[in-house]
Amino acid sequence: xIRSTLEGRVGRILLDRPDQRNALTxxxxxxxxxxVSHLAQKASCLLLEGEGxxxxxxxxxxxxxxxxxxxxxxxxxxxxxxxLAAMRSSPVPVVIxxxxxxxxxxxxxxxxxxxxxxxxxVKLGYPVALLGISPAVSAPTLAxxxxxxxxxxxxxxxxxIGGHQALQAGLVSALVDSPEDVRPAAARAAERFASQPGGGxxxxxxxxxxxxxxxxxxxxGLEASLAVTGGEEGRGLLEQxxxxxxxxxxxx
Amino acid sequence: MTLATLDIRGxxATLALNRPDQRNALSxxxxxSLRHRVGExxxxxxxxxxxxxLILTGHGKAFCAGMDLRAVLDDPAAPPRLxxxxxxxxxxxxxxxxxxxxxxxxxxxxxxxGLTCVADISLTHDSAKVGFPEVDLGVCPAxxxxxxxRKVGGGKARQILLRGGLLAGAEAAALGLMDRSLxxxxxxxxxxxxxxxxxxxxxxxxxxATKELLNRLDGSLDADVVREGARLSAEVxxxxxxxxxxxxxxxxx
Numbered sequence: 299x300i301r302s303t304l305e306g307r308v309g310r311i312l313l314d315r316p317d318q319r320n321a322l323t324x325x326x327x328x329x330x331x332x333x334v335s336h337l338a339q340k341a342s343c344l345l346l347e348g349e350g351x352x353x354x355x356x357x358x359x360x361x362x363x364x365x366x367x368x369x370x371x372x373x374x375x376x377x378x379x380x381x382l383a384a385m386r387s388s389p390v391p392v393v394i395x396x397x398x399x400x401x402x403x404x405x406x407x408x409x410x411x412x413x414x415x416x417x418x419x420v421k422l423g424y425p426v427a428l429l430g431i432s433p434a435v436s437a438p439t440l441a442x443x444x445x446x447x448x449x450x451x452x453x454x455x456x457x458x459i460g461g462h463q464a465l466q467a468g469l470v471s472a473l474v475d476s477p478e479d480v481r482p483a484a485a486r487a488a489e490r491f492a493s494q495p496g497g498g499x500x501x502x503x504x505x506x507x508x509x510x511x512x513x514x515x516x517x518x519g520l521e522a523s524l525a526v527t528g529g530e531e532g533r534g535l536l537e538q539x540x541x542x543x544x545x546x547x548x549x550x
Numbered sequence: 551m552t553l554a555t556l557d558i559r560g561x562x563a564t565l566a567l568n569r570p571d572q573r574n575a576l577s578x579x580x581x582x583s584l585r586h587r588v589g590e591x592x593x594x595x596x597x598x599x600x601x602x603x604l605i606l607t608g609h610g611k612a613f614c615a616g617m618d619l620r621a622v623l624d625d626p627a628a629p630p631r632l633x634x635x636x637x638x639x640x641x642x643x644x645x646x647x648x649x650x651x652x653x654x655x656x657x658x659x660x661x662x663x664g665l666t667c668v669a670d671i672s673l674t675h676d677s678a679k680v681g682f683p684e685v686d687l688g689v690c691p692a693x694x695x696x697x698x699x700r701k702v703g704g705g706k707a708r709q710i711l712l713r714g715g716l717l718a719g720a721e722a723a724a725l726g727l728m729d730r731s732l733x734x735x736x737x738x739x740x741x742x743x744x745x746x747x748x749x750x751x752x753x754x755x756x757x758x759a760t761k762e763l764l765n766r767l768d769g770s771l772d773a774d775v776v777r778e779g780a781r782l783s784a785e786v787x788x789x790x791x792x793x794x795x796x797x798x799x800x801x802x803x
Contacts, residue, residue: 426756427749427752427753427756427757427760428751428752428753429753429756430752430753430755430756431753431756432755432756432757432759432760432763433760434759434760434763434764437760437763437764437767438767441764441767441768445702445703445726446700446701446703446764446767446768447667447700447701447702447703447726448726448729449764450670450671450764450768451670451671451672451729453760453764454649454670454671454749454757454760454761454764455671455729455745455748455749456748456749456751456752457745457748466724467726511767511768512767518763518766518767519763519767522759522760522762522763523759525759526753526755526756526759529755531753531754531755531756532753532755532756535753
């Protein structure tokens with residue numbers, strides 16, 4: 299469900315679970331972290347994209363519910379942290395084709411990217427405190443990408459934002475008109491990055507990383523998210539959410 | 551009359567500056583009253599039934615017209631006390647586990663605009679006037695500068711604090727000084743309520759952990775830098791240049 303291929307100089311990583319809006323299972327998230335660190339050593343640019351109607355709906359919450367000891371949620375958080383760390387410490391730029399939606403863990407991935415292309419009607423955000431989950435795991439990278447003030451309001455407000463607001467905040471680098479245009483535009487952007495001489499871009503990225511407040515390996519966000527998993531409050535809210543979701547789906 | 555009112559309804563608390571005849575200008579007494587209320591919120595925050603969201607707002611037409619410097623001009627000991635108390639108030643608000651939303655209607659000027667930057671999320675309306683005209687008066691917004699830098703980043707903070715003057719709500723939102731600007735005060739009121747309810751539906755521990763981490767990441771609880779800013783602001787207020795400029799300003803108004 300994670301497909302990674304080297305196409306010319308571009309390392310393509312595809313989230314391929316379109317029937318579940320590319321929701322990440324613990325296995326997928328672990329594979330994603332591996333794929334990023336592995337391909338970053340071979341390619342001149344990484345391109346992360348999703349199959350189907352949206353880029354990524356976040357963690358697979360059904361998986362989280364099925365493990366009463368919270369091992370699935372913990373493993374998802376660990377792998378998300380590893381993926382973000384691998385994106386930030388990658389020697390080559392990372393482009394994301396974000397079409398349709400990137401929610402919660404999916405939106406967190408944008409914080410690790412260098413360049414994000416989305417469509418105007420895209421839906422982005424972190425509605426996870428409603429499930430008793432803290433989005434702190436993505437705070438260090440998000441704050442590096444869009445600044446501390448914007449990251450604070452994005453992470454504490456569970457509402458979703460559209461393309462224009464995301465562009466204004468710097469979460470998205472460029473917008474295209476329709477979701478179908480996103481992946482082709484991102485592929486062109488990745489080609490352009492890959493065609494630049496590698497030394498200059500590598501040194502610039504390294505230096506920018508050193509100037510950032512939180513280093514790529516900073517675990518403080520992960521620790522904060524892990525600290526609130528497994529509590530009664532979290533499990534209760536998750537149960538409640540999935541029950542209401544199932545009722546809505548059954549009623550259709 | 552209570553200078554700061556606190557109203558708690560379920561998971562949402564509202565703390566309001568209540569000096570409407572002075573456009574909620576921050577006097578030593580108003581700041582003391584706000585600190586007292588914030589202390590109550592902090593003390594009760596451990597209870598599971600405690601509010602999760604705090605709306606910070608002002609009674610009357612303006613959120614806050616800034617520091618009440620007129621009242622302290624003739625007493626050299628007063629500016630350090632006023633600015634020092636503001637510094638402590640900002641630190642105490644930021645340390646609250648509640649998600650703080652500033653509802654900025656009418657105007658948020660100088661120290662008042664600084665308070666909006668201490669909130670986690672700030673909403674205003676297009677015709678509101680916000681910003682930091684301190685440098686126009688020969689004074690220095692040092693006490694609130696750390697919060698402005700955390701809100702918008704160093705580059706934009708330079709632009710906002712050094713240019714002086716005021717911004718319309720919509721411009722402030724484009725710069726990131728406010729998170730959102732609504733068409734008018736009525737829309738602002740409903741947007742704030744809706745946002746507060748949406749956030750308050752979240753898990754208490756999840757919200758708290760997220761806010762704690764954000765405070766750690768941006769150094770929000772570093773009291774020294776804010777206190778140093780208060781000292782610097784007070785020093786500049788005491789300078790002959792600032793005194794002359796403030797007197798001229800108050801005599802003409």
